[in-house]
Amino acid sequence: MERKHWLIKVLAVLTMLLSLGAAVGQAQPAQAATDQSLAKIKQKGTLVMGTSPDYPPYEFLVNNQPVGMDVSIAKQIAKDLGVKLVVKQMDFDALLVGLETHKVDMVLSAMTPTPERKQSVDFSNVYYTSGQSIIINKTDKSIYKSYKNFANKNVGAQTGSLQYDLVKKQIKGAKITGLTKVTDLIIALKTHKIEGIAAESAVATAYVKNNPDLTVLDHQFNLSESDSGTAIAFAKGSTSLVAAVNQSLAKIKKQNLTEKYLSEAGKSLKVNVANTSMWHYRSYFIKGVGYTLLISLIAVLIGVVLGTLLALSRLSHFLPLKWIATAYVEFIRGTPLMIQVMFLYFGLNVPALTAGVAGVAMNSGAYVAEYIRGGIDSVPKGQVEAARSLGLSYKDTMRYVILPQALKIIWPSLGNEFISLIKESSIVSVIGVTDLIYQLRLVQAATYKGIAPYAVAMVIYFILVFGLTRLLNFAERKMQHA
Structure with missing residues (x-):
């Protein structure tokens, strides 16, 4: 009897699910009819x-x-x-x-x-039909005549593109290198990390025209009707x-x-290739530096405030607050910054710049919290007892006794965090925020030069980090003598 009763329940649930499925199926034409x-x-x-x-x-x-x-x-x-x-x-x-x-x-x-x-x-x-080609180094012209010659070779293609799928399906044993930017693929080809790049014919022609050491193999792959149009x-x-x-x-x-x-x-x-010197494109880099410093500065300020609150919450005796702070810190430290930024931008529909700043700040706050908590724990317990015996409240003890000493202890760690922020802020480029890395890629796309923009960006980052390091060291010496 119990088994029969259980079977009736199962059938009822299945019937309900089938009804819902039918309702969804019937709702689709109505949705199309009322498309806005x-x-x-x-x-x-x-x-x-x-x-x-x-x-x-x-x-x-x-x-x-x-x-x-x-x-x-x-x-x-x-x-x-x-x-x-x-x-x-x-x-x-x-x-x-x-x-x-x-x-x-x-x-x-x-x-x-x-x-x-x-x-x-x-x-x-x-709206446009184009063939598929493979870009190769001119020195390899005698080796490669067809896409079939790339069997068991390393071939590059843009991640998520049709060309990536064509290489995967039609070149036997090919090792695919997928990158998000064609400019990065061009660099990989020139440095012989890959043997060829699968690209649309119009795109391949444009890159080859501006890179005399490259050539193109036209009309490659077996193409269906859906493979040749955009x-x-x-x-x-x-x-x-x-x-x-x-x-x-x-x-x-x-x-x-x-x-x-x-x-x-x-x-x-x-127009782009009339003058491809990095000095000509200095405005791109200046704009990128401005946004990088802006994002880093705001993220540092928010991160320090947030980190202090999280650290005090984790040291609190109020358990719900302690649990929430601990969960936040562990979750943020346990997930990649890129995923956090992309979730804010795509998942929560936050504007790009806001998502970039908020993501970097929230991530930094979790790490700063641990630095501050460790600094507070490093202050001798006798300091707390002495302050309380003098009649200072818990708030005043923290403000005037514990935190000033903790700051001296954690300053090198905080300095490292600030320096890391300048470099880690480059993550925001994935959602289209105009930081230094984003501008670097624009210069690459405009000039067809791969290495030179990277060299300029490296020098700029070094100057920023070196200057900040000297400033932080000066502040540390001042604190030690205070």
Whole structure:
């Protein structure tokens, strides 16, 4: 009898789940019928385009402004919709995440509408068709004639791209090096860490034209219809918006504007390579230094205040407060800073700069808390007893007796934390915040130079860190003599 009763319960639960599934299935057409994606764009008056501007001639930067064929197409679409275009820059492999979390309204970044991608996002009609190529060093021209010659070789491709999948599926035994930036792949190729780079033909041609020691193998891989075209990606269910964009694309195709946009992109590329000295691009680095110092300074101030509160909470006898502080410190120290920043930006929909500053500050606060707690524990217990015997309250004892002594003990550790912050703030570049690393990548994309921007950034970081180290050492000597 009990078994029968248990079986009836199980059947009831299954019936309920099947009913819910049917309800969801029936709700989908209704959702499509009431799609408001186009209306929302027109209501807010902006169309946000997500792109990774390191892929000339599709998207790249000139004078810190995004240009290229895809940007021109996006401008025409925004004009047809009667709204203003806003371009948001991020790494290629973060673009679809940005789309799904509504950070951007569409992705225009030479993206191929593969069946796998179609499962999570909607695509427009194909607006441009290009072949696939492999970039190699000129010295290897006699070795490689076809993609088949790369069997068991190390081949590079942009992470999350169609080319990455093509290498994986069609080159037997290939060891794939996936990087988020094509400029980094070019460096890897020139330094012989990889033997070739799989890229779209238009992109491969652009890079080879500006790197005389490289050449390109055209018309590579066995391509299906879905492997040779690029389209615009939208959030799933954006039926009305996709339909409106397809009308614009049909107009662009009819007027043959794509070739015009490609020609304009070619002229813009010449502007970038007219003067590729690092001094010419000094404004990029200056802007990056400004943002790096701003993020680090705000993060330090918040981190010290937060760390002090967390340390005192962990030393508190009020157990709930102690448990919360301990859980926070352990969780933050147990997860990577990059994941924390990306969760704030994508998961909680926090603006990029705010997410970057908050993520770095919250992370620093957890480490500062442990430094302060260790410093307080290092102060002899007799100091506390003497202060209390003189009638000082717990608050005054901490403020006037314990914390000043603890600060002297932990100052070297705090100094190391401040120095680390300047370098760790580079993590924010993954969500498009304009720090020094982000600007460095823009210079790489604009000049086609890989090593020189890294060298400049290294020197800048050294100057910042060396100057801060001298300042912290001076402050430490002053405290020791106080």
